[in-house]
Amino acid sequence: MRFLILGAGGIGSYFGARLINAGHDVIFVARGKHLEALQQKELKLYHPEFCFSKKVISYSITQVKEINVHSFDAVLVTTKSTSTQALSEQLQSWFDNEKNIPFLISLQNGVDNEEILSTNFDAKKIIAGLTRKIGAHIVSPAVISATGTAETILGAIEKTEENQKFLQNLEKVFNEAKIPTQISENINLELWKKLIINNGVNAICALLREKTGVIMHHEKLSKIVYGLMNETAQAALNKGINISKEEVDEMFTLITKFDSIKPSMLVDVENNRELELDEICNVVINNCEALGFDAPYTRTISTLLEYTYYKK
Structure with a gap:
């Protein structure tokens, strides 16, 4: 699968590294000195059971707007919840009223992110998610320290045949990437x-x-x-x-x-x-x-x- 990770902090980088290691295509969106380091050096991630050191593809939010939206299977939103409203508006402008947009998967803190995203996008395309038993943060630009299993739970905001099929496939992809994942019937x-x-x-x-x-x-x-x-x-x-x-x-x-x-x-x-x-x-x-x-x-x-x- 092809993923865009919006927010290459601790959690976003951990998911991206696991997915790349499992053979998937991942593009990271970051900012500041962390972005500069990712573009110039390898992403290094240290975990008790998993170490990753590899050059990755990374862009700023303005740069990634030039990429064809249809090239992604999913967009993982791993930014701070404080930026969800602004990010939702940026994404709406980026997608430019495209109907066939990728699935948006929120892995953020809080309980209101999906409602905010659904004001600008079809709720059927929004997947709510959480990850627990994980600690991950940037210790220096392009260097991540992580611990824990990153148990992940996902669920559709409004269930459809399309998003249920997508979730079944995503569950398989995440589990094979060593991200223990399950689908919830009551994600709220x-x-x-x-x-x-x-x-x-x-x-x-x-x-x-x-x-x-x-x-x-x-x-x-x-x-x-x-x-x-x-x-x-x-x-x-x-x-x-x-x-x-x-x-x-x-x-x-x-x-x-x-x-x-x-x-x-x-x-x-x-x-x-x-x-x-x-x-x-x-x-x-x-x-x-x-x-x-x-x-x-x-x-x-x-x-x-x-x-x-x-x-x-």
């Missing part, structure tokens, strides 16, 4: 379960400048994480999604046992980048408020992080 539930983990550890790790292992194995801090996770489950009720206590406990155990990593917000803080506060924290606060109650754990942690980070 899975997105909110991923948000339980993200809201649980992302902001608090960024606030305290600590990896997940430190937080999860601290008696008092881990109780705050559990409170953050429970608030996320409460927020999901506003979208008609019921997440049980057992499922919250499962997510809590998952992150407790997983490798100690730097969540994306901590990496963003260290690199002075925009934080996904709206997409991870405020979505929980807003949905709780819509149900008539507060989200004190999430409000406290996100407010403290926003104040300490953006006051600089």
